[in-house]
Amino acid sequence: MIEQFQATFSDHIIAVEASDMPTFVIRKESVLPVLTQLFKEFKVQFLTDLCGIHYPDATPPMLGVVYHLHALTTNTRIRIKAFTPVSEPHFPSVVSLFSAANWMERETYDFFGIIFDGHPNLKRILNEDGMTYFPMRKEYPLEEGTRTDKDDAQFGREKIT
Secondary structure (H helix, E strand, O other), X not given: OHHHHHHHOOOOXXXXXXOOOOEEEEOHHHHHHHHHHHHHHOOOOEXXXXXXXXXXXXXXOEEEEEEEEEEOOOOEEEEEEXXXXXXXXXXXXXXXXXXXXHHHHHHXXXXXXXXXXXXXXXXXXXXXXXXXXXXXXXXXXXXXXXXXXXXXXXXXXXXOO
């Protein structure tokens, strides 16, 4: 099935990653068409997980969505990744294919700020509605830089010279 997938979607695949399961990086615009075809033709009809990722050190800083899919009839698992600049955090919703994506997309929006266009009720579900930031993005310092009350060497963070 993996060879057939690569042949069918060669125009959409940006990269193939070596991993514990077949992992394909595709264009953001290809997410809905590729997942729809996987669902209908390849019988990949179980969305195991959907989550966000943030690479702040990339140029430009990137957000991504990872889809873990499972074809139950052939016991085949596949991972699909797609990326977008932080300045354009829009992805198409896949709730029309996988009803379980409803809560997964809401959680990803809540923590990463990724907007799923076409989602039936995209709003925060775990964080406060008034939050103005997305906690899983690595856009803030881990601790206040003005602290003088602790010695970093006691926490395994001494400088190696």
